[in-house]
Amino acid sequence: MKKYDAIIIGAGHNGITNAAYLAKAGLDVLVVEKNDYIGGGAVSRELHNGFTYSNCSYVCSMMRQAIIRDLDLPKHGMMVIPYPGALAMGENGEVFHSYSNDEVAYNHTRGVSPHDADGLMRLFADLSRYAQVIRKTLMRTPPDPTSFKPRDIKELLFLAKEFWKLGEREIYEYVRFFTMSAADFLDEYLENDLIKAYMAVSGIIGTALGVYSPGSAYILLHHVMGDVDGNLGAWGLARGGMGSISKALEGAAKEYGAEIRTGAPVEKIIVKKGKAVGVALENGEELMSNIVVSNLDAKRTFTKIMDRNDLPEGIYEKANNFKFRGSSGKVNIALSGLPKFKGAAENPFINRSSTYLIGSMKSMEKAYDCWKRGRWSDDPIVETVLPSPWDPTVAPPGQHWMSCFVQYCPAELADGPWTPEKRDAFGATVINKIERYAPGFKELILHTEIRTPHEIEQEVGLTEGNIFQGELTIDQLLFNRPFPGYAQYRMPVKNMYMCGSSTHPGGGVSSACGANAAREILMDLGKVNTVPEDDCYDD
Amino acid sequence: MTSKPLKFADEQLKRSPFYERQVELNPRDAWSAWNGYKHANFYYDEQYEYFCIRNLCGTYDITAMQKYIVTGDDAESMLDRLVTRDMTKLRENRVTYVVWCTDAGRVIDDGTVFKLGPQKYMLTCGSPCIAWLRKACFGYNDVHVEDASDNIAALAFQGPTSCETLKEMGLSGIETLKPFGIMTFPFKDTELMVSRTGFTGDLGYELWVDAAHGLDLWDDLYAAGENYGIQPFGEGALNMARLEAGFIMPYMEFNEALKTVHFEHDQTPFELDLGWLVDFKKPRFNGRAALLAEKKRGPKYTLCKLDIEGNKPAEESEIYSDKGCTKKIGYVTSAMWSPVVKASIALAMIETKHMDGELFAEIYYSKELRSYSKVAKCTIKKKPFWAPARAKATPPGPY
Numbered sequence A: 001m002k003k004y005d006a007i008i009i010g011a012g013h014n015g016i017t018n019a020a021y022l023a024k025a026g027l028d029v030l031v032v033e034k035n036d037y038i039g040g041g042a043v044s045r046e047l048h049n050g051f052t053y054s055n056c057s058y059v060c061s062m063m064r065q066a067i068i069r070d071l072d073l074p075k076h077g078m079m080v081i082p083y084p085g086a087l088a089m090g091e092n093g094e095v096f097h098s099y100s101n102d103e104v105a106y107n108h109t110r111g112v113s114p115h116d117a118d119g120l121m122r123l124f125a126d127l128s129r130y131a132q133v134i135r136k137t138l139m140r141t142p143p144d145p146t147s148f149k150p151r152d153i154k155e156l157l158f159l160a161k162e163f164w165k166l167g168e169r170e171i172y173e174y175v176r177f178f179t180m181s182a183a184d185f186l187d188e189y190l191e192n193d194l195i196k197a198y199m200a201v202s203g204i205i206g207t208a209l210g211v212y213s214p215g216s217a218y219i220l221l222h223h224v225m226g227d228v229d230g231n232l233g234a235w236g237l238a239r240g241g242m243g244s245i246s247k248a249l250e251g252a253a254k255e256y257g258a259e260i261r262t263g264a265p266v267e268k269i270i271v272k273k274g275k276a277v278g279v280a281l282e283n284g285e286e287l288m289s290n291i292v293v294s295n296l297d298a299k300r301t302f303t304k305i306m307d308r309n310d311l312p313e314g315i316y317e318k319a320n321n322f323k324f325r326g327s328s329g330k331v332n333i334a335l336s337g338l339p340k341f342k343g344a345a346e347n348p349f350i351n352r353s354s355t356y357l358i359g360s361m362k363s364m365e366k367a368y369d370c371w372k373r374g375r376w377s378d379d380p381i382v383e384t385v386l387p388s389p390w391d392p393t394v395a396p397p398g399q400h401w402m403s404c405f406v407q408y409c410p411a412e413l414a415d416g417p418w419t420p421e422k423r424d425a426f427g428a429t430v431i432n433k434i435e436r437y438a439p440g441f442k443e444l445i446l447h448t449e450i451r452t453p454h455e456i457e458q459e460v461g462l463t464e465g466n467i468f469q470g471e472l473t474i475d476q477l478l479f480n481r482p483f484p485g486y487a488q489y490r491m492p493v494k495n496m497y498m499c500g501s502s503t504h505p506g507g508g509v510s511s512a513c514g515a516n517a518a519r520e521i522l523m524d525l526g527k528v529n530t531v532p533e534d535d536c537y538d539d
Numbered sequence B: 001m002t003s004k005p006l007k008f009a010d011e012q013l014k015r016s017p018f019y020e021r022q023v024e025l026n027p028r029d030a031w032s033a034w035n036g037y038k039h040a041n042f043y044y045d046e047q048y049e050y051f052c053i054r055n056l057c058g059t060y061d062i063t064a065m066q067k068y069i070v071t072g073d074d075a076e077s078m079l080d081r082l083v084t085r086d087m088t089k090l091r092e093n094r095v096t097y098v099v100w101c102t103d104a105g106r107v108i109d110d111g112t113v114f115k116l117g118p119q120k121y122m123l124t125c126g127s128p129c130i131a132w133l134r135k136a137c138f139g140y141n142d143v144h145v146e147d148a149s150d151n152i153a154a155l156a157f158q159g160p161t162s163c164e165t166l167k168e169m170g171l172s173g174i175e176t177l178k179p180f181g182i183m184t185f186p187f188k189d190t191e192l193m194v195s196r197t198g199f200t201g202d203l204g205y206e207l208w209v210d211a212a213h214g215l216d217l218w219d220d221l222y223a224a225g226e227n228y229g230i231q232p233f234g235e236g237a238l239n240m241a242r243l244e245a246g247f248i249m250p251y252m253e254f255n256e257a258l259k260t261v262h263f264e265h266d267q268t269p270f271e272l273d274l275g276w277l278v279d280f281k282k283p284r285f286n287g288r289a290a291l292l293a294e295k296k297r298g299p300k301y302t303l304c305k306l307d308i309e310g311n312k313p314a315e316e317s318e319i320y321s322d323k324g325c326t327k328k329i330g331y332v333t334s335a336m337w338s339p340v341v342k343a344s345i346a347l348a349m350i351e352t353k354h355m356d357g358e359l360f361a362e363i364y365y366s367k368e369l370r371s372y373s374k375v376a377k378c379t380i381k382k383k384p385f386w387a388p389a390r391a392k393a394t395p396p397g398p399y
């Protein structure tokens, strides 16, 4: 029977990245994916004539430059184009325009609040400073603070040195920052409610925290630490949709000889004498390998595709208690024309990109209250993005598709399980909200794909639909991700690893988890490292 | 009422026939000049416009480019003696890229020759060249050179959706036009000439019409391009695209020979890696003897395409053969971070004999008022950094 060097479970973008690097090192690698298509959360599918939705993730910024370059992803079709502007809509018709040109942005913000025009500059400088340190950790394996291994000590010293570079005062600020709420943090810089709300959205995207909840400041940082071509905090459109990133990774992986099998759901990881030796597919087929890598989230890996008896004591419980708390929905809409938002400038660069329907800090908190009560927000926060004016490949000319990211939508409803009717009612809530801000919107609709955490979990396997494969709170970050003692991609069963967003540095389309895991695996196998050691793009 | 005369009226730059539309689309007043015309550096945002060339489509005003109509029974012979390429092979309704040199084989300029009829050509180039062309006519009885630069409005129209836009504009059959081909279409009460040429390395066309119909062309094209992402782009975006395509620019890669003061601060076609343009099968052309000698000897420098480690553009860097930067062997002529290739790329003049060895660029950059430097390894690339299949395909496809 054939024995692979490595089997990777799941063709999410991290799984494929992992496969690419292992194959590049000469390993015989197989990826098995449950769906008939690859990509996981970085996927684009045509569900309506000529319309290609990015069904889950929709904007790109966290993808590591070093990996793009190293795997030559542009050659395999990856292109990222920065979005030229954004709009934020308040409760009573106020509109805040966010321009990419510094001078124009300053003039505009000054018109709203001279204080905030200055404040925003200070805010961005501080965020960039914080982001710099975090960015340095993305392509590194977190040290184990309890270990005395030279490598862990060296890595701890590296972190200490990076922090120390900030200066004493900033170290206090930084530590405080990790436990702060987005609202408290922003209060130190801004006074205008709409501008504050616009900045605060990044603090709650994908997370079951409110703008006033401690910990949301870090989420904000997580969303501004990426870049497009070195522009920190910029977000871009992947030409052809986010799925094109997974496809480019697939192209690279295959070029190095990796094999990818779709339509092959794994039922169990086979463990013999405390070692992972292969996988059993749902169709009964067994595939053998020297090592097994899971791209699935921590809970799914240890409680669904592993036998509890194969795990050391405590792991099952830890996995079961890993915090997900799904809180986001996604509505993808095909449109016969461009929507017009009330009060938006007649400027295609601004009114055809991202539009945040946020209301106010208060209404955002109210939206969170609904989630706590087991309901979707009746006045949800919606981030709409129109990729089609900027991407000729995703909709027929003159027609458009709109991606709507919706916060908050619970994984479990107080009044019983999700049903298709409830899903549609959730979709209607979102569409009605957009209609209020863009009258006539409904008449443009040709097709909709409505996704609650329930659909996201069913299709992508993201537990509770949590977009990051588990909450990004301090107790689940760095050396705590997924669990203390297991942050170095090696899992408690021998020859078994994890490479998905449940590991450091967490969720988002970055390829960092998959690449870092590959580096550890190659080290264990005594192979030459094929993974970039560092991003080296920040100095 | 008499209006006050404009101060410095005599120093105002010329306006292209498209100016009226362009000025509305240039909210940042980002203008410079080219051959006496007011010319945009960029319109809305350089980076965005660059992506239009790679992702959607955009127009670049090439009205300021010099356009010479060469006619008469000796037109072909005259051009054939002028340039290094074989002009007798150029068929009607075809375009070819050429350079022309001094007797010493140094490059005067590069440009394109359009064969419009049996003895009718259009020569285009970046800088005025009429005096040299007059000299080039010497000895011929029947050749006439007309400077049509100001009479023809011209737009480079480049990018993946450019063909689709031209179809939408009603140019039927445009998708059958091959690279370097020419087609003409009736347009209002005149004629629109379309060539499948450009300076971006991507799918693209150049549109030529008499200056009086410039605005009509603009309006029709922009109406057709509404759903295809049409956007004007300026010199900044063009310069990025041409570098990715590996094309040379005057005063970046080469110093026009007729305006060069210092000895050999100009270049030969071989130094510019344009040896393939020099056809020694032709018995005579300007610079032939010198170039033949140069070919035998091998050029001192060769223009190379460099892929450079890291992400810092190697602008104005020196190239060394050792990591310690003790032995200088060349210099960078153009450099950038390429957003589509996701690499730091450059064109550089490197001493030919050192091309096979290791190459390092010493890169200077500054960060918040402090300057830094680093040494980065360079790899020579044979092919253009960017060359999508659609640029050569006929039909080119919808995007």
Ligand SMILES: Cc1cc2nc3c(=O)[nH]c(=O)nc-3n(C[C@H](O)[C@H](O)[C@H](O)COP(=O)(O)OP(=O)(O)OC[C@H]3O[C@@H](n4cnc5c(N)ncnc54)[C@H](O)[C@@H]3O)c2cc1C
Residues within 6 Å of the ligand: A009, A010, A011, A012, A013, A014, A015, A032, A033, A034, A035, A038, A039, A040, A041, A042, A055, A056, A057, A058, A059, A060, A061, A062, A264, A265, A266, A267, A295, A296, A305, A328, A329, A330, A405, A456, A459, A460, A461, A462, A465, A466, A467, A468, A469, A499, A500, A501, A502, A506, A507, A508, A509, A510, A513
């Ligand atoms: C609605 C939504 C919006 C988002 N927006 C953004 C965004 O705009 N930008 C951004 O950067 N990030 C965004 N994210 C987050 C990002 O998409 C994810 O963090 C990322 O895609 C996770 O990648 P991964 O490879 O770690 O895991 P996944 O993508 O979860 O991959 C896991 C793979 O395993 C497969 N699988 C599951 N079970 C099995 C089994 N038993 N057998 C075989 N295969 C199995 C799954 O089908 C899947 O392909 C978003 C996520 C969601 C859901």
